[in-house]
Amino acid sequence: MTSPNVAINLAQKLATFDAHWQPRVVGQFNNHDLLVVKVKGEFVWHKHDDTDDFFLVLKGRITIRLRDGDVTLGPGELFVVPRGVEHCPVAEEEAHLLLIEATGTPNTGDVATAQPRREI
Amino acid sequence: MTSPNVAINLAQKLATFDAHWQPRVVGQFNNHDLLVVKVKGEFVWHKHDDTDDFFLVLKGRITIRLRDGDVTLGPGELFVVPRGVEHCPVAEEEAHLLLIEATGTPNTGDVATAQPRREI
Numbered sequence: 005m006t007s008p009n010v011a012i013n014l015a016q017k018l019a020t021f022d023a024h025w026q027p028r029v030v031g032q033f034n035n036h037d038l039l040v041v042k043v044k045g046e047f048v049w050h051k052h053d054d055t056d057d058f059f060l061v062l063k064g065r066i067t068i069r070l071r072d073g074d075v076t077l078g079p080g081e082l083f084v085v086p087r088g089v090e091h092c093p094v095a096e097e098e099a100h101l102l103l104i105e106a107t108g109t110p111n112t113g114d115v116a117t118a119q120p121r122r123e124i
Numbered sequence: 125m126t127s128p129n130v131a132i133n134l135a136q137k138l139a140t141f142d143a144h145w146q147p148r149v150v151g152q153f154n155n156h157d158l159l160v161v162k163v164k165g166e167f168v169w170h171k172h173d174d175t176d177d178f179f180l181v182l183k184g185r186i187t188i189r190l191r192d193g194d195v196t197l198g199p200g201e202l203f204v205v206p207r208g209v210e211h212c213p214v215a216e217e218e219a220h221l222l223l224i225e226a227t228g229t230p231n232t233g234d235v236a237t238a239q240p241r242r243e244i
Binding site: 009011013014032056060062072073074075077078082083 | 129130131132133134135151152153154156158175176178180182190192193194195196197198201202203204222224226
């Protein structure tokens with residue numbers, strides 16, 4: 005983790021790994037994890053019953069599929085999937101995101117299939 | 125506020141106002157407000173006893189003065205001021221930020237001097 009009084013440079017953090025759909029924790033905020041992730045292709049349909057899901061695109065473009073319509077995001081655009089709402093993120097080309105999740109949230113909505121919590 | 129299934133474009137939101145140090149609410153996330161703000165010059169020393177303070181620079185550069193050292197942030201860099209920690213944001217030139225605050229947080233740490241809550 006970063007020392008307390010150092011800026012968190014998101015591009016530098018993203019440059020430290022290549023894997024897709026494996027979020028890395030870069031900081032904490034009010035019992036939430038701040039995460040960066042590289043995505044490409046289609047994730048799985050899932051929902052989080054106890055937490056909203058924050059997506060901010062830093063690079064590239066993603067579509068968040070929702071049962072009642074899709075939302076497409078480019079750089080500098082964010083979207084919050086409300087708790088309990090099924091969604092499926094998709095990226096045709098690699099995209100880089102800032103995510104915010106309540107600490108302990110499984111990224112697939114299910115501890116059995118979720119990525120482990122990784123800090124960088 | 126935006127309709128549920130629409131991307132929140134931060135640059136477009138920022139283009140709708142000019143005033144400095146007057147955050148605008150652009151969305152909600154887990155009982156927090158997502159805000160954009162334009163800053164220039166020096167704010168006031170303050171702290172929030174009950175919430176961390178999230179800063180992400182979208183454009184320009186800011187320095188967050190802390191009693192034990194300054195942190196300077198450029199575009200794509202974030203910093204979280206822990207709850208209870210005194211800080212004073214400063215920007216020599218205009219900078220644009222994404223802030224996240226627990227809903228109801230006075231921006232100066234004091235309801236008497238805080239900006240009203242504005243949504244766009």
